[in-house]
Amino acid sequence: MNLLLIEATDYIDTHQVRITGRRLAHIRDVHQIEVGQSLRAGELNGLIGTAQLQNIGEHEAIFNLTLTEQAPKVLPATVILAMPRPKMFKRTLQTMAAMGVKEIYLINAYRVDKSYWSTPLLSESAIHEQLTLGLEQAGDTLLPKVHIRKRFKPFVEDELPQLISGKRALIAHPYNAKECPEPSLEESVIAIGPEGGFIPYEVDMMQQQGMEPIHIGQRILRVETAVPVLLSRLFPIQ
Structure with a gap:
Protein backbone atom coordinates (compact mmCIF):
# COMPACT_ATOMS: atom_id res chain seq x y z
CA MET A 1 0.00 0.00 0.00
CA GLN A 70 -3.71 16.70 -7.47
CA ALA A 71 -3.99 13.04 -8.39
CA PRO A 72 -1.79 11.69 -11.22
CA LYS A 73 -2.89 12.38 -14.78
CA VAL A 74 -5.63 10.14 -16.15
CA LEU A 75 -4.69 7.69 -18.91
CA PRO A 76 -6.81 8.69 -21.95
CA ALA A 77 -8.04 5.11 -22.37
CA THR A 78 -11.37 3.34 -22.26
CA VAL A 79 -10.91 -0.42 -22.04
CA ILE A 80 -13.54 -2.82 -23.37
CA LEU A 81 -12.69 -6.13 -21.75
CA ALA A 82 -14.31 -9.49 -22.47
CA MET A 83 -15.06 -10.92 -19.02
CA PRO A 84 -11.99 -12.96 -17.94
CA ARG A 85 -11.93 -15.96 -15.62
CA PRO A 86 -12.48 -14.79 -12.01
CA LYS A 87 -8.94 -15.41 -10.75
CA MET A 88 -7.55 -13.35 -13.64
CA PHE A 89 -10.31 -10.74 -13.29
CA LYS A 90 -9.12 -9.53 -9.88
CA ARG A 91 -5.55 -8.95 -11.02
CA THR A 92 -6.64 -7.31 -14.27
CA LEU A 93 -8.93 -4.84 -12.49
CA GLN A 94 -6.11 -3.89 -10.12
CA THR A 95 -3.71 -3.42 -13.04
CA MET A 96 -6.06 -1.16 -15.00
CA ALA A 97 -6.72 0.98 -11.92
CA ALA A 98 -2.99 1.19 -11.16
CA MET A 99 -2.16 2.24 -14.73
CA GLY A 100 -4.69 5.08 -14.77
CA VAL A 101 -7.58 3.66 -16.82
CA LYS A 102 -10.78 5.42 -15.72
CA GLU A 103 -13.45 3.81 -17.89
CA ILE A 104 -13.91 0.03 -18.15
CA TYR A 105 -16.60 -1.93 -19.99
CA LEU A 106 -16.96 -5.62 -19.15
CA ILE A 107 -18.61 -7.38 -22.06
CA ASN A 108 -19.69 -10.84 -23.08
CA ALA A 109 -18.18 -12.74 -26.01
CA TYR A 110 -18.56 -16.17 -27.58
CA ARG A 111 -15.53 -17.57 -25.74
CA VAL A 112 -16.52 -16.16 -22.33
CA ASP A 113 -17.71 -19.02 -20.12
CA LYS A 114 -21.25 -18.36 -18.87
CA SER A 115 -20.19 -19.27 -15.32
CA TYR A 116 -17.92 -16.20 -15.16
CA TRP A 117 -20.96 -13.93 -14.94
CA SER A 118 -22.10 -15.57 -11.69
CA THR A 119 -18.91 -14.81 -9.79
CA PRO A 120 -19.36 -12.76 -6.59
CA LEU A 121 -16.39 -10.70 -7.80
CA LEU A 122 -18.84 -8.79 -10.00
CA SER A 123 -20.66 -7.32 -7.01
CA GLU A 124 -20.26 -3.58 -6.55
CA SER A 125 -18.34 -4.02 -3.30
CA ALA A 126 -15.96 -6.63 -4.75
CA ILE A 127 -15.17 -4.48 -7.79
CA HIS A 128 -14.63 -1.47 -5.53
CA GLU A 129 -12.16 -3.46 -3.42
CA GLN A 130 -10.03 -4.51 -6.38
CA LEU A 131 -10.01 -1.01 -7.86
CA THR A 132 -8.96 0.57 -4.57
CA LEU A 133 -6.13 -1.97 -4.22
CA GLY A 134 -4.89 -0.82 -7.62
CA LEU A 135 -5.14 2.84 -6.64
CA GLU A 136 -3.27 2.19 -3.38
CA GLN A 137 -0.48 0.50 -5.32
CA ALA A 138 -0.10 3.33 -7.84
CA GLY A 139 -0.63 6.27 -5.48
CA ASP A 140 -3.77 7.41 -7.29
CA THR A 141 -7.18 8.47 -5.96
CA LEU A 142 -9.43 8.61 -9.03
CA LEU A 143 -11.68 5.56 -9.04
CA PRO A 144 -12.38 3.98 -12.45
CA LYS A 145 -15.98 3.49 -13.57
CA VAL A 146 -16.94 -0.09 -14.44
CA HIS A 147 -19.87 -0.83 -16.75
CA ILE A 148 -21.21 -4.38 -17.15
CA ARG A 149 -22.68 -5.36 -20.51
CA LYS A 150 -23.72 -9.01 -20.76
CA ARG A 151 -25.04 -8.88 -24.34
CA PHE A 152 -22.40 -8.42 -27.02
CA LYS A 153 -24.48 -7.48 -30.06
CA PRO A 154 -26.63 -4.75 -28.43
CA PHE A 155 -23.51 -3.21 -26.91
CA VAL A 156 -21.64 -3.13 -30.22
CA GLU A 157 -24.61 -1.87 -32.23
CA ASP A 158 -26.15 0.58 -29.76
CA GLU A 159 -23.33 1.89 -27.53
CA LEU A 160 -20.02 1.35 -29.30
CA PRO A 161 -20.50 3.91 -32.11
CA GLN A 162 -20.95 6.78 -29.66
CA LEU A 163 -18.23 5.45 -27.37
CA ILE A 164 -15.57 5.50 -30.09
CA SER A 165 -16.71 8.66 -31.89
CA GLY A 166 -13.72 10.96 -32.44
CA LYS A 167 -11.32 8.55 -30.72
CA ARG A 168 -8.60 6.10 -31.69
CA ALA A 169 -10.53 2.80 -31.69
CA LEU A 170 -8.54 -0.43 -31.56
CA ILE A 171 -9.13 -4.17 -31.16
CA ALA A 172 -6.31 -6.26 -29.72
CA HIS A 173 -6.33 -9.19 -32.14
CA PRO A 174 -3.40 -11.36 -33.21
CA TYR A 175 -4.67 -12.26 -36.70
CA ASN A 176 -5.02 -10.13 -39.85
CA ALA A 177 -4.18 -7.05 -37.86
CA LYS A 178 -1.84 -4.08 -38.13
CA GLU A 179 1.16 -3.60 -35.89
CA CYS A 180 0.50 -1.70 -32.67
CA PRO A 181 0.70 2.07 -33.36
CA GLU A 182 3.21 4.42 -31.78
CA PRO A 183 2.52 5.72 -28.25
CA SER A 184 0.12 8.66 -28.15
CA LEU A 185 -1.93 10.64 -25.67
CA GLU A 186 -4.85 10.55 -28.08
CA GLU A 187 -8.18 9.54 -26.52
CA SER A 188 -8.48 5.82 -27.25
CA VAL A 189 -10.83 2.88 -26.89
CA ILE A 190 -9.18 -0.56 -26.71
CA ALA A 191 -11.12 -3.82 -26.96
CA ILE A 192 -9.44 -6.89 -25.46
CA GLY A 193 -10.90 -10.34 -26.00
CA PRO A 194 -11.21 -13.41 -23.76
CA GLU A 195 -8.85 -16.37 -23.64
CA GLY A 196 -8.79 -17.60 -27.22
CA GLY A 197 -9.63 -14.13 -28.49
CA PHE A 198 -12.67 -12.68 -30.19
CA ILE A 199 -14.20 -14.87 -32.92
CA PRO A 200 -14.22 -13.49 -36.51
CA TYR A 201 -17.91 -12.52 -36.28
CA GLU A 202 -17.19 -10.34 -33.23
CA VAL A 203 -14.15 -8.72 -34.84
CA ASP A 204 -16.16 -8.03 -38.01
CA MET A 205 -18.97 -6.41 -36.01
CA MET A 206 -16.56 -4.11 -34.20
CA GLN A 207 -14.76 -3.27 -37.43
CA GLN A 208 -18.08 -2.29 -39.02
CA GLN A 209 -18.45 0.29 -36.26
CA GLY A 210 -15.01 1.74 -36.98
CA MET A 211 -12.58 -0.21 -34.78
CA GLU A 212 -9.22 -1.35 -36.16
CA PRO A 213 -7.52 -4.68 -35.26
CA ILE A 214 -3.92 -4.39 -34.02
CA HIS A 215 -1.36 -6.88 -32.75
CA ILE A 216 1.62 -6.60 -30.40
CA GLY A 217 3.72 -9.36 -31.93
CA GLN A 218 3.67 -13.09 -32.60
CA ARG A 219 3.30 -14.14 -28.98
CA ILE A 220 -0.19 -14.83 -27.65
CA LEU A 221 -0.48 -13.40 -24.14
CA ARG A 222 -2.87 -14.05 -21.29
CA VAL A 223 -5.38 -11.28 -20.63
CA GLU A 224 -3.69 -10.23 -17.39
CA THR A 225 -0.41 -9.82 -19.31
CA ALA A 226 -1.89 -8.36 -22.50
CA VAL A 227 -3.60 -5.49 -20.65
CA PRO A 228 -0.45 -3.85 -19.20
CA VAL A 229 1.58 -4.60 -22.33
CA LEU A 230 -1.02 -2.94 -24.56
CA LEU A 231 -1.43 0.09 -22.33
CA SER A 232 2.33 0.61 -22.06
CA ARG A 233 2.71 0.28 -25.84
CA LEU A 234 -0.17 2.59 -26.74
CA PHE A 235 0.51 5.44 -24.29
CA PRO A 236 3.73 7.24 -23.30
CA ILE A 237 4.87 6.90 -19.71
CA GLN A 238 3.60 9.84 -17.64
Whole structure:
Protein backbone atom coordinates (compact mmCIF):
# COMPACT_ATOMS: atom_id res chain seq x y z
CA MET A 1 0.00 0.00 0.00
CA ASN A 2 1.83 3.08 -1.31
CA LEU A 3 -1.09 5.39 -0.55
CA LEU A 4 -3.51 5.37 2.37
CA LEU A 5 -6.78 5.80 0.50
CA ILE A 6 -9.39 7.72 2.50
CA GLU A 7 -13.11 7.20 1.92
CA ALA A 8 -15.99 9.41 3.03
CA THR A 9 -17.00 7.03 5.83
CA ASP A 10 -13.52 7.35 7.42
CA TYR A 11 -13.97 10.99 8.45
CA ILE A 12 -14.63 11.82 12.08
CA ASP A 13 -13.85 15.53 11.64
CA THR A 14 -12.98 17.90 8.81
CA HIS A 15 -9.30 16.88 8.71
CA GLN A 16 -9.33 13.75 10.86
CA VAL A 17 -10.03 10.12 9.93
CA ARG A 18 -10.43 6.77 11.64
CA ILE A 19 -8.84 3.78 9.87
CA THR A 20 -9.87 0.18 10.62
CA GLY A 21 -9.82 -3.30 9.07
CA ARG A 22 -7.42 -4.25 6.26
CA ARG A 23 -5.77 -0.82 6.06
CA LEU A 24 -5.16 -0.75 9.82
CA ALA A 25 -3.52 -4.17 9.71
CA HIS A 26 -1.26 -3.04 6.87
CA ILE A 27 -0.32 0.18 8.65
CA ARG A 28 0.46 -1.67 11.86
CA ASP A 29 2.21 -4.76 10.43
CA VAL A 30 3.94 -3.40 7.32
CA HIS A 31 4.49 0.33 7.77
CA GLN A 32 4.96 0.04 11.54
CA ILE A 33 4.79 3.82 11.96
CA GLU A 34 4.69 5.52 15.34
CA VAL A 35 2.59 8.39 16.67
CA GLY A 36 3.72 11.64 15.05
CA GLN A 37 4.95 10.00 11.87
CA SER A 38 3.19 10.40 8.53
CA LEU A 39 2.06 8.32 5.58
CA ARG A 40 1.29 9.26 2.01
CA ALA A 41 -2.51 9.58 1.82
CA GLY A 42 -5.25 10.62 -0.54
CA GLU A 43 -9.01 11.10 -0.54
CA LEU A 44 -10.95 8.85 -2.92
CA ASN A 45 -11.61 10.92 -6.06
CA GLY A 46 -9.87 13.83 -4.39
CA LEU A 47 -6.54 15.35 -3.38
CA ILE A 48 -3.31 13.70 -2.20
CA GLY A 49 -1.03 14.65 0.70
CA THR A 50 -0.05 13.25 4.08
CA ALA A 51 -1.74 11.58 7.04
CA GLN A 52 -0.05 12.09 10.42
CA LEU A 53 -0.69 9.38 12.98
CA GLN A 54 -2.30 10.69 16.18
CA ASN A 55 -3.19 7.45 17.90
CA ILE A 56 -3.18 3.72 17.10
CA GLY A 57 -4.70 0.78 18.91
CA GLU A 58 -5.90 -2.74 18.30
CA HIS A 59 -9.07 -1.72 16.47
CA GLU A 60 -8.41 1.71 14.95
CA ALA A 61 -5.87 4.36 14.01
CA ILE A 62 -6.55 8.10 14.04
CA PHE A 63 -4.84 10.35 11.49
CA ASN A 64 -4.81 14.08 10.77
CA LEU A 65 -4.89 14.85 7.04
CA THR A 66 -3.14 17.51 4.98
CA LEU A 67 -4.18 17.12 1.34
CA THR A 68 -2.93 19.65 -1.22
CA GLU A 69 -1.81 17.79 -4.37
CA GLN A 70 -3.71 16.70 -7.47
CA ALA A 71 -3.99 13.04 -8.39
CA PRO A 72 -1.79 11.69 -11.22
CA LYS A 73 -2.89 12.38 -14.78
CA VAL A 74 -5.63 10.14 -16.15
CA LEU A 75 -4.69 7.69 -18.91
CA PRO A 76 -6.81 8.69 -21.95
CA ALA A 77 -8.04 5.11 -22.37
CA THR A 78 -11.37 3.34 -22.26
CA VAL A 79 -10.91 -0.42 -22.04
CA ILE A 80 -13.54 -2.82 -23.37
CA LEU A 81 -12.69 -6.13 -21.75
CA ALA A 82 -14.31 -9.49 -22.47
CA MET A 83 -15.06 -10.92 -19.02
CA PRO A 84 -11.99 -12.96 -17.94
CA ARG A 85 -11.93 -15.96 -15.62
CA PRO A 86 -12.48 -14.79 -12.01
CA LYS A 87 -8.94 -15.41 -10.75
CA MET A 88 -7.55 -13.35 -13.64
CA PHE A 89 -10.31 -10.74 -13.29
CA LYS A 90 -9.12 -9.53 -9.88
CA ARG A 91 -5.55 -8.95 -11.02
CA THR A 92 -6.64 -7.31 -14.27
CA LEU A 93 -8.93 -4.84 -12.49
CA GLN A 94 -6.11 -3.89 -10.12
CA THR A 95 -3.71 -3.42 -13.04
CA MET A 96 -6.06 -1.16 -15.00
CA ALA A 97 -6.72 0.98 -11.92
CA ALA A 98 -2.99 1.19 -11.16
CA MET A 99 -2.16 2.24 -14.73
CA GLY A 100 -4.69 5.08 -14.77
CA VAL A 101 -7.58 3.66 -16.82
CA LYS A 102 -10.78 5.42 -15.72
CA GLU A 103 -13.45 3.81 -17.89
CA ILE A 104 -13.91 0.03 -18.15
CA TYR A 105 -16.60 -1.93 -19.99
CA LEU A 106 -16.96 -5.62 -19.15
CA ILE A 107 -18.61 -7.38 -22.06
CA ASN A 108 -19.69 -10.84 -23.08
CA ALA A 109 -18.18 -12.74 -26.01
CA TYR A 110 -18.56 -16.17 -27.58
CA ARG A 111 -15.53 -17.57 -25.74
CA VAL A 112 -16.52 -16.16 -22.33
CA ASP A 113 -17.71 -19.02 -20.12
CA LYS A 114 -21.25 -18.36 -18.87
CA SER A 115 -20.19 -19.27 -15.32
CA TYR A 116 -17.92 -16.20 -15.16
CA TRP A 117 -20.96 -13.93 -14.94
CA SER A 118 -22.10 -15.57 -11.69
CA THR A 119 -18.91 -14.81 -9.79
CA PRO A 120 -19.36 -12.76 -6.59
CA LEU A 121 -16.39 -10.70 -7.80
CA LEU A 122 -18.84 -8.79 -10.00
CA SER A 123 -20.66 -7.32 -7.01
CA GLU A 124 -20.26 -3.58 -6.55
CA SER A 125 -18.34 -4.02 -3.30
CA ALA A 126 -15.96 -6.63 -4.75
CA ILE A 127 -15.17 -4.48 -7.79
CA HIS A 128 -14.63 -1.47 -5.53
CA GLU A 129 -12.16 -3.46 -3.42
CA GLN A 130 -10.03 -4.51 -6.38
CA LEU A 131 -10.01 -1.01 -7.86
CA THR A 132 -8.96 0.57 -4.57
CA LEU A 133 -6.13 -1.97 -4.22
CA GLY A 134 -4.89 -0.82 -7.62
CA LEU A 135 -5.14 2.84 -6.64
CA GLU A 136 -3.27 2.19 -3.38
CA GLN A 137 -0.48 0.50 -5.32
CA ALA A 138 -0.10 3.33 -7.84
CA GLY A 139 -0.63 6.27 -5.48
CA ASP A 140 -3.77 7.41 -7.29
CA THR A 141 -7.18 8.47 -5.96
CA LEU A 142 -9.43 8.61 -9.03
CA LEU A 143 -11.68 5.56 -9.04
CA PRO A 144 -12.38 3.98 -12.45
CA LYS A 145 -15.98 3.49 -13.57
CA VAL A 146 -16.94 -0.09 -14.44
CA HIS A 147 -19.87 -0.83 -16.75
CA ILE A 148 -21.21 -4.38 -17.15
CA ARG A 149 -22.68 -5.36 -20.51
CA LYS A 150 -23.72 -9.01 -20.76
CA ARG A 151 -25.04 -8.88 -24.34
CA PHE A 152 -22.40 -8.42 -27.02
CA LYS A 153 -24.48 -7.48 -30.06
CA PRO A 154 -26.63 -4.75 -28.43
CA PHE A 155 -23.51 -3.21 -26.91
CA VAL A 156 -21.64 -3.13 -30.22
CA GLU A 157 -24.61 -1.87 -32.23
CA ASP A 158 -26.15 0.58 -29.76
CA GLU A 159 -23.33 1.89 -27.53
CA LEU A 160 -20.02 1.35 -29.30
CA PRO A 161 -20.50 3.91 -32.11
CA GLN A 162 -20.95 6.78 -29.66
CA LEU A 163 -18.23 5.45 -27.37
CA ILE A 164 -15.57 5.50 -30.09
CA SER A 165 -16.71 8.66 -31.89
CA GLY A 166 -13.72 10.96 -32.44
CA LYS A 167 -11.32 8.55 -30.72
CA ARG A 168 -8.60 6.10 -31.69
CA ALA A 169 -10.53 2.80 -31.69
CA LEU A 170 -8.54 -0.43 -31.56
CA ILE A 171 -9.13 -4.17 -31.16
CA ALA A 172 -6.31 -6.26 -29.72
CA HIS A 173 -6.33 -9.19 -32.14
CA PRO A 174 -3.40 -11.36 -33.21
CA TYR A 175 -4.67 -12.26 -36.70
CA ASN A 176 -5.02 -10.13 -39.85
CA ALA A 177 -4.18 -7.05 -37.86
CA LYS A 178 -1.84 -4.08 -38.13
CA GLU A 179 1.16 -3.60 -35.89
CA CYS A 180 0.50 -1.70 -32.67
CA PRO A 181 0.70 2.07 -33.36
CA GLU A 182 3.21 4.42 -31.78
CA PRO A 183 2.52 5.72 -28.25
CA SER A 184 0.12 8.66 -28.15
CA LEU A 185 -1.93 10.64 -25.67
CA GLU A 186 -4.85 10.55 -28.08
CA GLU A 187 -8.18 9.54 -26.52
CA SER A 188 -8.48 5.82 -27.25
CA VAL A 189 -10.83 2.88 -26.89
CA ILE A 190 -9.18 -0.56 -26.71
CA ALA A 191 -11.12 -3.82 -26.96
CA ILE A 192 -9.44 -6.89 -25.46
CA GLY A 193 -10.90 -10.34 -26.00
CA PRO A 194 -11.21 -13.41 -23.76
CA GLU A 195 -8.85 -16.37 -23.64
CA GLY A 196 -8.79 -17.60 -27.22
CA GLY A 197 -9.63 -14.13 -28.49
CA PHE A 198 -12.67 -12.68 -30.19
CA ILE A 199 -14.20 -14.87 -32.92
CA PRO A 200 -14.22 -13.49 -36.51
CA TYR A 201 -17.91 -12.52 -36.28
CA GLU A 202 -17.19 -10.34 -33.23
CA VAL A 203 -14.15 -8.72 -34.84
CA ASP A 204 -16.16 -8.03 -38.01
CA MET A 205 -18.97 -6.41 -36.01
CA MET A 206 -16.56 -4.11 -34.20
CA GLN A 207 -14.76 -3.27 -37.43
CA GLN A 208 -18.08 -2.29 -39.02
CA GLN A 209 -18.45 0.29 -36.26
CA GLY A 210 -15.01 1.74 -36.98
CA MET A 211 -12.58 -0.21 -34.78
CA GLU A 212 -9.22 -1.35 -36.16
CA PRO A 213 -7.52 -4.68 -35.26
CA ILE A 214 -3.92 -4.39 -34.02
CA HIS A 215 -1.36 -6.88 -32.75
CA ILE A 216 1.62 -6.60 -30.40
CA GLY A 217 3.72 -9.36 -31.93
CA GLN A 218 3.67 -13.09 -32.60
CA ARG A 219 3.30 -14.14 -28.98
CA ILE A 220 -0.19 -14.83 -27.65
CA LEU A 221 -0.48 -13.40 -24.14
CA ARG A 222 -2.87 -14.05 -21.29
CA VAL A 223 -5.38 -11.28 -20.63
CA GLU A 224 -3.69 -10.23 -17.39
CA THR A 225 -0.41 -9.82 -19.31
CA ALA A 226 -1.89 -8.36 -22.50
CA VAL A 227 -3.60 -5.49 -20.65
CA PRO A 228 -0.45 -3.85 -19.20
CA VAL A 229 1.58 -4.60 -22.33
CA LEU A 230 -1.02 -2.94 -24.56
CA LEU A 231 -1.43 0.09 -22.33
CA SER A 232 2.33 0.61 -22.06
CA ARG A 233 2.71 0.28 -25.84
CA LEU A 234 -0.17 2.59 -26.74
CA PHE A 235 0.51 5.44 -24.29
CA PRO A 236 3.73 7.24 -23.30
CA ILE A 237 4.87 6.90 -19.71
CA GLN A 238 3.60 9.84 -17.64
